[in-house]
Amino acid sequence: MAKQIPTKETAESLAKKQREISVSEFFLKNRHLLGFDNPRKALLTTVKEAVDNALDACEEAGIVPEVSVDIVQTGDSRFKISVTDNGPGIVRSQIPKIFAKLLYGSKFHRLRMSRGQQGIGISAAGMYGQLTTGSSTGILSRTKSGRAAHSIHVQIDARKNKPTILKDEQVDWRPEFSPTRDDGTPGRTITSRHGTCVSIEMEASYVRGRLSVDEYLRQTAVVNPHLSLHYRVTLLAKGKAGPKEDAGSLEEEETNEKPWTTFQRVNKQLPSPPGEIKPHPHGVELGLLMQMLKDTSARTLRAALNHDFSRVSSNMALKICEAAGLNPKARPTRIAHRESEALFQAISQTKLMRPPTDCLSPIGEEQIVAGLKKEIAAAFYTAVTRSPTVYRGNPFQVEVGLAYARPGENADLGAEDPVRVMRFANRVPLLYMNGACAITKAVSGVKWRSYGLTQPRGSLPIGPMVVMIHMASVWVPFTSESKEAVAHYPEIIKETTFALQECGRRLSVYLRRRHREAEIERKQQYMTLYIPHLALGLKEILELSDRQEKAVVDNLHKLLERTHLEK
Numbered sequence: 001m002a003k004q005i006p007t008k009e010t011a012e013s014l015a016k017k018q019r020e021i022s023v024s025e026f027f028l029k030n031r032h033l034l035g036f037d038n039p040r041k042a043l044l045t046t047v048k049e050a051v052d053n054a055l056d057a058c059e060e061a062g063i064v065p066e067v068s069v070d071i072v073q074t075g076d077s078r079f080k081i082s083v084t085d086n087g088p089g090i091v092r093s094q095i096p097k098i099f100a101k102l103l104y105g106s107k108f109h110r111l112r113m114s115r116g117q118q119g120i121g122i123s124a125a126g127m128y129g130q131l132t133t134g135s136s137t138g139i140l141s142r143t144k145s146g147r148a149a150h151s152i153h154v155q156i157d158a159r160k161n162k163p164t165i166l167k168d169e170q171v172d173w174r175p176e177f178s179p180t181r182d183d184g185t186p187g188r189t190i191t192s193r194h195g196t197c198v199s200i201e202m203e204a205s206y207v208r209g210r211l212s213v214d215e216y217l218r219q220t221a222v223v224n225p226h227l228s229l230h231y232r233v234t235l236l237a238k239g240k241a242g243p244k245e246d247a248g249s250l251e252e253e254e255t256n257e258k259p260w261t262t263f264q265r266v267n268k269q270l271p272s273p274p275g276e277i278k279p280h281p282h283g284v285e286l287g288l289l290m291q292m293l294k295d296t297s298a299r300t301l302r303a304a305l306n307h308d309f310s311r312v313s314s315n316m317a318l319k320i321c322e323a324a325g326l327n328p329k330a331r332p333t334r335i336a337h338r339e340s341e342a343l344f345q346a347i348s349q350t351k352l353m354r355p356p357t358d359c360l361s362p363i364g365e366e367q368i369v370a371g372l373k374k375e376i377a378a379a380f381y382t383a384v385t386r387s388p389t390v391y392r393g394n395p396f397q398v399e400v401g402l403a404y405a406r407p408g409e410n411a412d413l414g415a416e417d418p419v420r421v422m423r424f425a426n427r428v429p430l431l432y433m434n435g436a437c438a439i440t441k442a443v444s445g446v447k448w449r450s451y452g453l454t455q456p457r458g459s460l461p462i463g464p465m466v467v468m469i470h471m472a473s474v475w476v477p478f479t480s481e482s483k484e485a486v487a488h489y490p491e492i493i494k495e496t497t498f499a500l501q502e503c504g505r506r507l508s509v510y511l512r513r514r515h516r517e518a519e520i521e522r523k524q525q526y527m528t529l530y531i532p533h534l535a536l537g538l539k540e541i542l543e544l545s546d547r548q549e550k551a552v553v554d555n556l557h558k559l560l561e562r563t564h565l566e567k
Helices: 011-017 023-029 039-060 092-100 121-133 213-223 250-254 286-295 301-308 314-324 337-349 365-375 438-445 490-542 546-566
Strands: 066-075 078-085 137-142 149-157 162-171 195-203 228-234 261-263 380-385 389-391 394-404 420-425 428-430 465-473
Touching (some): 039 066, 039 195, 039 428, 066 213, 121 149, 213 261, 213 420, 213 465, 314 337, 365 380, 365 394, 365 465, 380 490, 389 490, 438 490
Parallel strands (some): 066 228, 420 465
Antiparallel strands (some): 078 195, 149 162, 394 465
């Protein structure tokens, strides 16, 4: 058979093959960019996105959050993840777009601290479930004003990036889980008549350890002390069939013997609600500046600078226009490219106030310590919240918490192991890409030997310690769409280093005091050992009776204890 010679392409034939690529198609083929590169990570990413959305919704509505995470194994490598919250619920018309349309959300264009930002996460989780199992995403939601709950099942049309509704009906709202009470008997915890439950079935793998769902939820409880979190994993026994389709009735849930793990809240104090700010001129690049001038509703260039940017007063806007050689009364939509460059240069050379920081909602030193005490057994706790600062015109704030355990006090913290680093961005744990994160670099860069810890060169210190670092920002510079590591901005590393050094100084004071106490204890034990011998020598020299010898021993013991107490 003759070998077929491939035909050469022409400009016209190549043109016929061109077509638009939807964002859904792109991420469907590149799902590793969103954190779905293996079954174990896919399970964690799905839980993470659902819990983050639940916490954001509750806090924005002023509701003290209560969230349940129920993971049920339905096959050898299939799991159904259900996340329920007591939030404000979702309006019926928005449910399909929120859960089955990528890059759809309300947080991308606003400058304020929030967990979610891109409008990708939960939709991508549903798309991954659809890809691996062919199943739809189930949503049950009821608003405060709604008479009934909406039960909707959706899939995503990857070619058009649009939702496809498979099921839509009104049902009665009920809790989707029943955590056990302290006495071991089943009982309902959520009494809210509104909220949202999202269920996704997918190919996944459940494994315990440092990169597991268990660890993510534990760290979430640490950094959100106002959260009550219920968690359960139901695994299939080997050789057993999967759960039946009708195994989710309320009566069966009330008699379910499988226990729930509950991370209790420390208090009901919600984080202070962050405000929204306008872009700061020093954080705007030339292309964005040109687009903002075209889109502005202001009639003059001076008014556009004053109204569309933060920290630009009317007088400051006039100075910028004069420095750029532009007419303050010029129409901003008619500013040419060369004039925009002059304006951009004038802005960069003008000294402006830093952007406002009420757009941030830090955890606070007291709450950090409370969260650490709740989940980590240790002898010494401390926390530092740095003052807000700026990178690329974006406000951010760094907080550091530290827990140090005595040897043997915490089985998870070995004296010969590297310290545990818990990284957070806008109250969200970052478990993967530890080595590529600016936070880890800052921890390794601190000279911990100065504070009493052993540290190999260029590595994490050694000791039974947990270091918690939280970065709060209106826009966290993640290294990828999966939001697993913070980019290496010098300003971020610098602020993190300063906070770590302050915690290190406090730790050093504690370790020195503990060393002194241990030395005193050692000397006291040494002296206690020789008190009987001393009394025996005095008895022989002074010819004391047995009663007098015993009195000498008692007096020496009392003197030693009194001296120890005074020190």
